[in-house]
Amino acid sequence: MLSFVRSGLREGERVLYIAADRPRDQVTAELARAGGDVSDALDAERLIVGTSGDRYLADGRFTADRTIDGLRREIEVARDAGFDKMRLVGEMSWALDKGTDLRSLIEYEARVDGMLRETATAALCQYDRRLFDLVTRRATERVHPLVLAERDGYGGAACELLVERGPNGDTILRGEADGASSESLQYSLRAAVARSHDVRLDLSDLSFIGAASLSTIRDAARTLDARGGRLTLVSPRPVVRHVVTLMGFPASIAIEGVA
Amino acid sequence: MTAHGGRGTLDHQALLYGSPGEFVSAMAPFARTGLERGDVVVAASKRPNIDALREELGMDSRAVQLEDTAEWMIRPFDRLHAFKQTVAGLPPGRSLSAMGEPIWEGSAAARRQWARYESVINLALTDAPMRFVCLYDSSALPDEILERATQTHPTLVAPGGARTRSPGFVDPIDFMPAAVVVPPPEAVDLAPEGTALRASLTRYAHEHGIDGRQLGEIALATSEVAANAVRHGGGPRRAVVWTEDGELVCQITDAGDGIGDPLAGWIRPETGSTGGWGLPIARYLADVVEIDRCETGATVTLFFTIENDRCSSGVA
Numbered sequence: 001m002l003s004f005v006r007s008g009l010r011e012g013e014r015v016l017y018i019a020a021d022r023p024r025d026q027v028t029a030e031l032a033r034a035g036g037d038v039s040d041a042l043d044a045e046r047l048i049v050g051t052s053g054d055r056y057l058a059d060g061r062f063t064a065d066r067t068i069d070g071l072r073r074e075i076e077v078a079r080d081a082g083f084d085k086m087r088l089v090g091e092m093s094w095a096l097d098k099g100t101d102l103r104s105l106i107e108y109e110a111r112v113d114g115m116l117r118e119t120a121t122a123a124l125c126q127y128d129r130r131l132f133d134l135v136t137r138r139a140t141e142r143v144h145p146l147v148l149a150e151r152d153g154y155g156g157a158a159c160e161l162l163v164e165r166g167p168n169g170d171t172i173l174r175g176e177a178d179g180a181s182s183e184s185l186q187y188s189l190r191a192a193v194a195r196s197h198d199v200r201l202d203l204s205d206l207s208f209i210g211a212a213s214l215s216t217i218r219d220a221a222r223t224l225d226a227r228g229g230r231l232t233l234v235s236p237r238p239v240v241r242h243v244v245t246l247m248g249f250p251a252s253i254a255i256e257g258v259a
Numbered sequence: 260m261t262a263h264g265g266r267g268t269l270d271h272q273a274l275l276y277g278s279p280g281e282f283v284s285a286m287a288p289f290a291r292t293g294l295e296r297g298d299v300v301v302a303a304s305k306r307p308n309i310d311a312l313r314e315e316l317g318m319d320s321r322a323v324q325l326e327d328t329a330e331w332m333i334r335p336f337d338r339l340h341a342f343k344q345t346v347a348g349l350p351p352g353r354s355l356s357a358m359g360e361p362i363w364e365g366s367a368a369a370r371r372q373w374a375r376y377e378s379v380i381n382l383a384l385t386d387a388p389m390r391f392v393c394l395y396d397s398s399a400l401p402d403e404i405l406e407r408a409t410q411t412h413p414t415l416v417a418p419g420g421a422r423t424r425s426p427g428f429v430d431p432i433d434f435m436p437a438a439v440v441v442p443p444p445e446a447v448d449l450a451p452e453g454t455a456l457r458a459s460l461t462r463y464a465h466e467h468g469i470d471g472r473q474l475g476e477i478a479l480a481t482s483e484v485a486a487n488a489v490r491h492g493g494g495p496r497r498a499v500v501w502t503e504d505g506e507l508v509c510q511i512t513d514a515g516d517g518i519g520d521p522l523a524g525w526i527r528p529e530t531g532s533t534g535g536w537g538l539p540i541a542r543y544l545a546d547v548v549e550i551d552r553c554e555t556g557a558t559v560t561l562f563f564t565i566e567n568d569r570c571s572s573g574v575a
Contacts, residue, residue, distance in 0.1 A: 176454055179486050208457055211483050211536035222531065239475030239544070246543050248530030 001089060002034055003162050003174055004124045008087035009041050013122075014078040015087045020052040020094040027051075046083075052094030062100045064108035068115050075119050088116075088123040161213075163188040170234065172202040177213035185213050189220040197229045204235035204257075211247075214240070218249050225250035232256055267354060267388020271381055272422070273412035275397040275405060279311040281418040282394065286358055287315040288420065289392060290323055293356030299345060302358040303328045303338075304394050328360040335361070335376030336542040339383055339525060346387040355387065360394035363404055366504065368547045368562050370404070371435070377411035378434040379525050392416060410434060431521045437551035440560040442499045442510055449509075451495035452485040460509070463500050469507060473566050480544040481509045483537035484559045488513035492557055502565070506546070510560045517552040518559075524548060 008015045019027040028049050032039040041047035056067050071088065078086045095105045109125065116123050161181035162174040171192045177185055192199045199220065203209070221231035232254040233240070241255060276282040286302065290312070293300040302312060303326040313320040332338035338359070346355055361373040377393060384391070395408045409415060409427040411434065416422050429435075449459040457478050464474045481498070488495035492513025500509050524538025538559075542548050547562040 176457075178453065178482065179490075208454075208478065208482070210479065210486065211540050212486075212533070215533045215536060219531070219533070237475050238472035239479050242472075242476070243479065243540060243543070246527065246540065247536065 001124065001126060001162075002038070004087070004122075004164075005031075005047065005089060006037065008122065009037065009046060011085070011087075012083070013085040013087045014045075014081070014083035015041070015047045015089065016050055016074060017047065018050045018052060018055045018088070018090040020091040024049050024051050045081075052091070055090075056094055057100075062095070062104060062108075064104055064111055067108060068112050071112070072115060072119070075121060086119070086121050088121060090123070090125045092125050161185065165192075166202060168200075169196070170200040170202045172205065173209075174205040176208040177206060178208060178210040179212040182210075182212035182216050186216045186219075189216060193220050193223050197224075197227075198232065199224060199229070200232045200234055202234040203237070203240065206237075209240060211243075214243060214247055218244075218247055221250050221253050225252045230254060267386060269381065269384045269387050270390045270414065271384075271412050272390075272392045272414040272416045273395055273408040273425070274392050274416045274418070275395045275408065276418050277396075277398045279307045282308045283311045283315045285416065285418045285420060286312060286392065286394075289356065289358070289390075290316060291319060293354075293390070294319055294322055296354065296356075298354045298356040298390075299349060300324065300356045301342075301345065302326065303331050304358060304360040305329070305396070308360070308394070328362060329364075333362060334542075334546065335373055336525065336539075339376060339380065340527060342384065342389070342391075343387075346384065346389060349388065353388070355389040355391075357389060357391045358394060359391065360396075363400060366506070366547070366562070368440070368549060368560075371438070371549065372547045374404070374407045374411065374435060375521070376525075377408070378429070378431045379521055381411070381413070382431050382522050383525055407435070432519075434521065437549065439551040439553050439558060440508075440510060440549055442508075443501055443503065446499040446501035446510075449498040449500055451498045451511075452489055453482075456485055456498055457482060460500060464507065467502055467507065467565070468567075469565060473563065476544040477507060477509065477561075477563050480541040480561055480563075481511070483540050484509075484511045484561065487537040487559075488515070488557075491515060496555055505565055507563045507565055508560060509563075510558060512553065512558045513556040515556045517557045518550050523550060 005015050005017070017027065017031065028042060031047065031049065032042055038047065042049075055070060056062055058066065058070070075086045092105075094100070095102065112123070115121075161177045161184065163185065164172045164174065166172045171188065173185070189199070201217065217231070224231050230252045233244075233256070235257040236244075236255060244253070274282075274285055276285060282304070290300050290302065300322065301324040302309065304312070306327050306329070309325050309327055313325055316323060332341045342355070342357060342359075349355060361377065363370055363373065380391065393408070393412060395405055397405060406427070409425045410429040412425055413428050414422055415425045447463055449463070450456045460478055460481060461474060464470065464477060469477070485495050485498060488511055492515030494514050495511055496514050497512045498509070500507065502508070524542045527539050528535040538548070541559070541561060545561040546564050549560045549562075551558040551560065
């Protein structure tokens, strides 16, 4: 999550962090602890903190239309303040309270996508997988084209694994992919496999990958291989190249550049 | 009939020989018989034995895969898989005639691992259509290793060719109860799992000049063992690291009932399998993996020979 925030700040975007379940001051303090760059951004209002109460549930009820309108206004305000682009991070656990209909949430997620594209806004919606049931998670994942990052809880700390789509279409893995993140990696790779004939997986920013995640990548490689496609691993570490020979990756995989 | 012509049975024998001459007088006929039957024939032994066998077999030696045991599949995990692969690739109805000599020159832990490999062969290749003669140089090896040979092979074969059932054969389940590897006093405690484990391990490795590819291997193998402790062992209780005789040693202790299966980690999961890779990866990457039992749970100890090759360091 923090790498998502930081990359927005680096790009000169305004970042809005919408927290659930905790007061704004507490979230601001959590974020400020992440480092000088983040606390400076908070001071300069390049990073702003909102809560689910004021952003999603203005009069105690959630409606997709009003939330999308609200975000659109927020983006306009940012433009007026000199930010060409905005980046949103939302904690989604508020949707479990207040009698919110999860179907309206999924509808919202599907519709907000158009608005985000139109305004070139990047958004990261954080679903705590301990709280949301699988059906809701799968449904919301289907309507998120770009980013799936996951850990148990938000925790205010950096995500173990961030999966992003790069400008050239590469799927980029950042952080650490251990057993805990293999499920979200699975969904992301499935989406990448569904999207294109060949998949390029950039591992240059991945500091660690464990067996469970390697199995997931191998399964994607086999799916691609079965339909005549190919998986390319970009800049894997030497240990990954070595283990790939043990784990039954298809012969069609390509490896480019060794980190 | 299936493509493989039905199940075979492993015939696992130990030959105790006293000289290259004795080796050849026993193994040249074994190789020839195999060739006549249409078997795939493989021999991995010490260089003088291989040279003598090549000479004795003459033209026939071209049909035999001859390997110097000191250079071919020098880790028992790799060697077991080389044999398994050869068996899997046999033409229908054919068998494998193999001769294999373990490598006894390594550390005490490495020697225990080779002995375990010999015992595990009985389970891992039990259905293989394979005549497998393991070679023991009785002129050079200590009694302890020769005695273990009788415990790990159901059949003993004399240089003259006489076969006897090994009276001392031990069921692989009961073979060689684990000698618990006790960390020395200077061993350093690591965080027990996850990112923190890798961070503390990396710090220790850097202090000992280990980086690059080898650090990646140590981190992956150790993480997988710790992850197993979380999944199956009631959580890791302790992770420690130390260096000893040119090796870096990591030990993970969990709170479970211990790992009773002697095959644990020796068998590669099916190609498409998602789970079960942790211990095989550890065996693949570490020089030695010892699985012990202590009062509190299972203890897995990983030994890595520290590489001082400059080429391998500095590569992130």
